[in-house]
Each structure stands twice: as structure tokens, then as C-alpha cells.
Amino acid sequence: MTANLTKQTHFDAIIIGGGACGLMCAVQAGFLGKRTLVLEKNDRVGAKILISGGGRCNYTNLHTTHKQFISQNEHFSRSALAQWTVDDTISFFETYGIEGKEKTLGQLFPATNKAKDIVEMFTSLCNDLDQQIQCNTEVVAVRQTSEGFEVDTLHYNRQETLFATKVVIASGGLPIQKLGASDFGLRVARSFGMRVTTTSPALVPLTITGKDQPWYEQLSGNSIFCRVWNDRASFEENILFTHWGLSGPAILQISSYWKPGELIYVDMLPGQDIAELITTEREQNGKKTLLNYLAGLFTKKFADALSGHLPVNKNLASLSKTDMESISNLIHEFKVKPAGSKGYDKAEVMTGGVDTDELSSKTLEAKKIPGLFFGGECVDVTGWLGGYNFQWAWASGFVIAQSI
Template sequence: MTANLTKQSNFNAIIIGGGACGLMCAVQAGFLGKRVLVLEKNDRVGAKILISGGGRCNYTNLYSSPQQFISQNQHFCKSAMAQWTVDDTISFFETYGITGKEKTLGQLFPVTNKAKDIVEVFTGLCNDLEQEIWCDTTVKAVDRNEDGFVITYERYGKEAQLQTQKVVIASGGLPIQKLGATDFGMRVAKKFGLEVTETAPALVPLTITGKDQPWFEMLSGNSIFCRVWNDGASFEENILFTHWGLSGPAILQISSYWKPGEFINIDLLPNQNITELIIKERDINGKRMLMNLLGTLYTRKFAEALSSQLPVEKNLASLSKNEIEQIDKLIHQFKVKPAGDKGYDKAEVMRGGVATGELSSKTLEAKKVPGLYFGGECVDVTGWLGGYNFQWAWASGFVVAQDI
């Protein structure tokens, strides 16, 4: 049974979702003297922050720019990311005691390697700024009336309502269900007549089934530096073979650009040319076996796996021109047709979401619904692996806070 409607005049806005975007929004609003209420369905805020980067939290990327984001409108994120830059993120966290250290490819982690330190910055600031956080609170519905918005929620088994002028939807995307992920943000958008761009798991391992599966299964645990590409993008990082298919940074990256039914290409030796190596080595020692050469380039297990598709029993001098071409094609244009992906529970983020055309790029307010804002993962802005999605979360939280 729903309690009587509560008129909430104390809060400038109610933020639904206590993740990266919602927490940054609450803190930045506090700096501007605005009071907000954060409603979080879990028993604590920052659940996804806490597990990110294996509990270490890759909280931004030094090279972050709009080019590393996937969206129906590539230009949409430019405004928010100009208002809150990578330097702003670094400075913000340094101000509150978190020094960053760069790992690979511009990825910035706290020097302590503890994601909880990131969350504690926000919980501490929310406390200092007297911003209110209600955990264990499930929002059932967002409706509109003549006074603004009515939020129906359940807390500690009791249902009640709140009245507010402005609502921020920072409820995340569909990964990861055990952390309370739902399609809430998209449902609210559709309820108010906003378009939602088709969603799919992103930064997700890919599966291999059928006759090729045993080959990948045999290589489970092998990691190889490769270039992986399709028509949409190209990445040079490690791939990891698993008993169900492919994972590793390069695969997670390309998965955001892959669609079912498509092939992906893998260069198994991106910084060298196998044909040149064969010719050079043949001139030195033509009796050397191809298997022996492959053993210097890869793990023994991987070299042996390639033997099923290459003339490894031959010495280099006896390789024909056609055989060398066959070797070159396999090594530099290894083709894979994934059967699917591992789904939202293994995905880092969600692709798609609330359509960018429905939102102001400057404030993230819904154009058709004044007072309703969307930020973070539920918006159709998806970053690469490596701290980019956190940078979008901080930036979107910041710009919303300026306007609420």
C-alpha cells in the first residue's frame, strides 16, 4: 500500500542510482550549494566501482577523447567531456588524497590499488556536504504531475512516494545482474516517450561453438599479443584463449564493434612479417623446421595447435611459394566467426541506451521532459576498455549537477 504523497521541498533533485555518475552528480551539486537525495537499491553505493579493474578501479584514461566512444552520434559526448576533462578527474581525486599511477595505454589506477578508496571519496564528501543517501531503496516508478515528478519507492519493505522538481536517472545499464543491474533507465525513458537505441553487451568475451570449439578449448589459458580488427575498429592488445572461446583486452575491445554473424580478423604476429622471417631464416639455415621457427614466436602449445593447419613437418627450404602464402594468411589474417558473446553478466558495460537525440548534449536534460536527466551508462555513449567509461560517468554527473 502506498503512503501519502510526501512533498519534498528540501531537495533540488533526486538522483536514482548511487554509482559513478550518481555519486559525482551528488558531490558536484553539493559544491554548488544544492541539496540532493540519492536512492540506491543495493545495501551500499558504488557496487560496480568496487569490482572494477579487479577491485583496483581504473578510474580514467589519460588519452580519453570522444574518439574512444561508440554512439549513434559520435559528437554527442564532446560537450560533457569538454566541461569535465581528464585533468579535472585527476585533480579532483588528488584533492581528496588519491594519486593515480599509469598502467598500460594511459589507464590510471589509484596508487593504493584499492577501488574502495574511490568510493570513500564520494561517501565522505556526501556526508560533509550533507547530501542524503538512502540505500536498500528500490524505485518502482517515476511519474509526472503538475508539481514535477512523483517517485514511488520501496524501502525496508514499505512503499512510499516522494515529490521532486527534478530527477536524475543514473541507474546504469544491464551488466551485471548480481549487482542489481536492470533496464530501469531505459524503461523510464520509454515511459516518457523517449527513443532508446538498441542495447547489447559490450566489452564482453566472445564464444566459439561447433567444429572449431575443441581447437580453442585446447588452447585455454594461452595469451598472445595480437592485432584484432573488423570493419569498425582495430586494436593491438592481448587475446586470451578459453575453453568456450576468446577473451582478453583486444577481444573485449572489438566486441563493442562486433555483431552476430560477422567475422573478426586476428593478426597473430602484428609487429613482424612471417614471410620475411621464413625467407631470412631459410637463407641462414634452410634445414630448420617450420615448427622450430614457430616455437620461437609462440608458446609451444600454441605452435603445436597451429600444426593442424600448417606444414610444420617441413624444413624452411622445402616450403613452396603457395605454402608460404598459406602460412602468411593464417598468421596475419586468422579469421574467426564467433557464435555469440557471454552476455550481460560477463560484459563490462552496455552498448546503446537512451538515444542521444533525446537529450541536450550540454546538460543531459531530456528535451521533451524538462527536469528529467539521464547520465552514465544508461545513455547511448559507450567507451573503450581502460577507464573511458568512468570518465564519461564523471563528466555526465558533473554536467547534470550544473543544471539541476
């Protein structure tokens, strides 16, 4: 292993991380006539872009406001999202050949359904704008000097220290380790004496263990449209039963608001009243069993699974008031106590990160360390499922580019 002395670079800034935030920052800086060097640990940029949305990349959401983001400062994201709006994202992507196609709940995907088109767009723009990308480069440390910053790197096991007057930390968060995720951005923040809020996996499946696990396991593969809630948030989307617990959009959403040891609640017929439905049905067909009726509302497999909780073999006409209360409580307020989550390797993002009090909301520059910027997932700003986190990445990359 060989080592080089500090190398003066001819770039306005070094960007650490070739993900959504880092790539957007490089391109936007290029539009302003600035030159950047993007350092990426993997052998190619955009690893999380490529796998997002099942390889289709839900790159923004039409309904984005600061209200779809979790942070200790709920207003922090307002400035960046105002400087780079959803309309800006749509216009930018369209300008460079990517038409959006709206799917459910305002989610926008490339019309081609190919995430690689987005990565190729960014790499092409970086090339056209003379923004340099250096892959297979691990950044070991960032130090402040009297004139800027030294960045220690390992490139194919060759040590090199680069110098830049400004540094952008766009290295992502802890999910997903196999894609090169690490706590690097958090470690850099701490090394400069900046506060970091507690992190946890978010947009992540939840696990069920112990005596309840076989019940969920028997329903593995069943998907039901539900309302899922706790005392912090509520979402109406599908849940998916698995052999280890629960997944699906509604579960991923509520997971960002769930803490170990807490209950979550599931309404399996949101917007309807199971007691009213049964009353109406038994006036017409009182001999129908509850099992057959529930199988018509859900699936036979799901109805069978409820047999341990409800008098499913009774005719509708013979259901008592107590029976109806039990049915209503189970269907509309099914209690789930997860044992945990599937962790960072199955999480799409994380909550927590660099404390927003340490950063300017307008520029994302560290208040105590001029010239050092943090953007994207390593900041304590976490979006809902459905393109919100990409919108934050584009916005944070844009605002940083204005100041480097």
C-alpha cells in the same frame, strides 16, 4: 507491506543510482550548495566501481576524446567531456587523497590499487556536503506532475512516494545483473515517450561453438599480443584463448563493434611480416622445422595447435611458395566467426541506450521533459576499455549537477 502518501522532500533533486555518475552528480551538486537524495537499490553504493579493474578501478584514461565512444551521434559526448576533462578528474581525485598511477595505454588507477578508496572518498564527500544516500531502496516508477516528479520506491518492503522538482536517472545499464543492473533507466525513458536505441552487451568475451571449439579449448590460458579488427575498428592488445572461445583486452574492445554472424580478423604478429622472418631464419638455419620456429615466436602449445592448419613438420628450407602464402594468411589474417558473446552478465558495459537526440548534449536534460536528466551508462554513449566509461560517468554527473 505498508504504504505512505507522497512525501515532500527537501532536496533539489533525487538521483536514482549510486554508481559513478550518481555519486559524482551528488558531490558536484553539493559543491554548488544544492542538496540531493541518492537512491540505491543495493545495500551499498558503488558496486561496479568496486569490481572494476579487478578491484583496482581504472578510473580514467589520459587519451580520452569523443573518438573513443560509440554512439549513434558520435559528437554527442563532446560537450560533457569538454566541461569535465581528464585533467579535472585527476585534479579532483588528487584533491581528495587519491593519487593516480598510469599503466598501459593511458589507463589511470589509484596508486593504492584499491577501488574501495574511490567509493569511500565519494561517500565521505556526500556526508560532508550533506548529500543523503539511501540504500536498499528500489525505485518502481517515476511520474511527472504539474510541479515536478513523483518517485515510487520500495525501502525494506515499505512503499513510499517521494516528490522532487528534478530527477536524475543514473541507474546504469543491463550489465551486471548480480550487481543490481536492470533496464530501469530505459523503462523510465520509454514511459516518457523517449526513444531508446537497441542495446547489446559490450566489452564482452566472445564464444566459439561447434567443430571449432576444441581447437580454442586446447589453447585455453594462452595469451598473445595481436591486432584484432573488422571493417569498423582495429585494436592492438592481448587476446586470451579460453575453453569457450576468446577474451582478453583486444577481444573485449572489438566485441563492442561486432554483430552476430560477422567475422573478426586476427593478426598474430602485428607490425611484422612472418614471410620475411622465415626467409631470414632459413638462410641461417634451413633445417629447423616450422614447428620449432613457431614455438620460438609464440609458445610450443600454440605452435602445436597450428599443426592442423600448417605444414609444421617441414623444414624451413623446404617450404614452398604456397606454404608461405598459407602461413602468412593464417598468422596475419586468422579468421574467427564467434557464435555469440558471454552476454550481459560478463559484459562490462552495453552499447545503445537512451537516444542522444532526446537529450541536451550540454546538460543531459530530456528535451521534452524539463527537470528529468539521464547520465552514465543508460545513455547511448559507450566507451572503449581502459577507463573511458568512468570518464564519461564523471563528466555526465558533473554537467547534470550544474543544472539541477
